Amino acid sequence: METRFLGIPELAETPSVAVVVDVMRAFTVAAWAFARGAEKIVLAESPEDALALKARHPGWMALKDGPPAPGFDAVNSPGLLRSADLAGRTVVQKTTAGTVGALAVREASLVLCAGFVVAEATARVLRTRACDRVTFVVTGEGGQADEDLACAQYIALRATETGTEAAGFLKRAGESRAAAELADGVRQGVHPDDVALCLDLDRFPFAMVATSEDSLMVLRPTMPSAGPGR
Numbered sequence: 001m002e003t004r005f006l007g008i009p010e011l012a013e014t015p016s017v018a019v020v021v022d023v024m025r026a027f028t029v030a031a032w033a034f035a036r037g038a039e040k041i042v043l044a045e046s047p048e049d050a051l052a053l054k055a056r057h058p059g060w061m062a063l064k065d066g067p068p069a070p071g072f073d074a075v076n077s078p079g080l081l082r083s084a085d086l087a088g089r090t091v092v093q094k095t096t097a098g099t100v101g102a103l104a105v106r107e108a109s110l111v112l113c114a115g116f117v118v119a120e121a122t123a124r125v126l127r128t129r130a131c132d133r134v135t136f137v138v139t140g141e142g143g144q145a146d147e148d149l150a151c152a153q154y155i156a157l158r159a160t161e162t163g164t165e166a167a168g169f170l171k172r173a174g175e176s177r178a179a180a181e182l183a184d185g186v187r188q189g190v191h192p193d194d195v196a197l198c199l200d201l202d203r204f205p206f207a208m209v210a211t212s213e214d215s216l217m218v219l220r221p222t223m224p225s226a227g228p229g230r
């Protein structure tokens with residue numbers, strides 16, 4: 001498998017297969033939303049779009065990063081979302097990095113959104129579909145966020161090699177700037193367990209695939225088929 005690791009500003013052309021990585025916290029939050037019963041997540045271009053989508057669709061809820069904001073029902077925190085009842089709900093999500101990265105590759109033939117919590121399931125999708133060229137979008141800090149790069153590199157190795165040890169990759173993520181900011185209260189809308197939840201390797205058995213539906217980019221969980229194991 002040929003791999004590239006690019007920041008959002010480096011995405012000059014549409015990749016065929018993209019794995020968009022945001023460990024802290026967008027796609028950890030997305031995975032928790034599905035675990036709590038959400039049917040789908042609509043990735044919004046802006047906070048205004050998120051609120052407009054919510055207004056047009058009774059029953060939909062809106063989530064964004066930062067502090068609690070008028071009109072939004074939730075913040076981008078796995079620790080705060082993990083006790084929510086989202087059964088059957090549609091969640092509209094807008095964040096600084098993760099959702100922007102996914103929308104940047106919306107024309108790709110396969111878009112997976114990932115963090116450590118769905119790492120093995122994501123790698124399994126790449127294996128079973130025999131993807132030979134994969135672009136990993138390192139969403140944070142213009143492609144420099146080490147929690148995202150570490151997760152992307154781990155998934156790439158898991159997709160191709162046996163016996164990849166996660167510990168070193170998780171250590172890097174735990175020592176990243178984002179982890180420090182979450183722990184130190186620099187970021188807003190934070191629960192004390194957020195960093196630990198973002199590093200909870202393979203917490204969920206599903207991968208997350210984003211597709212276009214009625215001109216929206218929609219993320220849904222998918223169970224990888226039982227292809228080649230590692």
Ligand SMILES: O=C(O)[C@H](CS(=O)(=O)O)OP(=O)(O)O
Nearest residue numbers: 025026065095096097098187
């Ligand atoms: O909520 C997050 O952790 C970040 C936003 S910020 O870096 O705290 O401003 O969003 P994400 O897109 O999940 O990295």
Ligand SMILES: [Mg+2]
Nearest residue numbers: 024025097140
């Ligand atoms: Mg991030």
